[in-house]
Amino acid sequence: MAEISADNAPKQRVKAARRALPEAWFAWLLVAPAVIFIAVIVAWPLAETVRLSFLEADLGGEEWVGLANYTDLAESRRFHDTVLRTFYWMFLSVGLKLILGLIGATLLNAAIPGRALFRVLVMPPWVIPIAIGCFGWLWLYNGHFGLISGMLQRFGIIDGPFEFLAYKSSAFYSAIVTDVWIGTPMVTLFFLAAMQGVSRDLYEAAWVDGAGRWYRFRRITIPQIMPVIVSMALLSAIWTFNSFEIIWILTQGGPRGATTTLIVDTYKTAIGNYKFGEGAARAVIIVILLAIFSLIYLFFLNKVNRRYGAK
Structure with missing residues (x-):
């Protein structure tokens, strides 16, 4: 008791x-x-x-400057270029993740021998620490002893060593490849889980009616998992927009600012140059941009839910 x-x-x-x-x-x-x-x-x-963000703050102290930090950003062509570069980085990277993730989930959902093994093998880029993966890509992109440059030379595509991270265009797209490699497994697994939740009766009824694979994919799979696609697009966009480790480890925003995104520019300004007020203004703008993007996402998500009957 x-x-x-x-x-x-x-x-x-x-x-x-x-x-x-x-x-x-x-x-x-x-x-x-x-x-x-x-x-x-x-x-x-x-x-x-x-x-x-309303102060001129550094190691020497703080001084009220009002909207001066925001005015400077509004008049800065370099900042405008950084914003455009960030959105280009985000949309291109997220688009590739969604496309590759959809393809990968479709293949992993198919009834093929060794399917469980392939599902396990798709996870390492997502599971291992980002820093370790980026250091591996640093080796791959090295022009003198990297695997990619060596293979291109062996097949006669290039004449000599090529430093992928030393040129503006190649550095930018190399960073995108790394980001896609790291983020695609997560998207694939989310899409795979959504596909496994689709009723098999729908596929069987369509198969009896003579529908082919492509028709079943377009008319059944995509509509059924569309809310998941939209949700995954938003989450991936926010993570990619705020991605810092990949760019910083590979290029630190270079060469000549070619891979500098808003989050990297904010870090360089606030932490690298000790301009805390200017860095805070950039951080506030990032929050505002992501808030606007999230509201747009919610609008489209509601439309998708109404169209496809998601509850």
């Missing part, structure tokens, strides 16, 4: 607290830890970033 009383003691204390407090106060008491966590981890740093 003593053990039963001890086990019931926490429940009795909760019931006593509920009787002593009004229902609304008790509800707020339950959510208070989550509210405090969000306030400390999210709200306070965001508010401090907004405050810093």
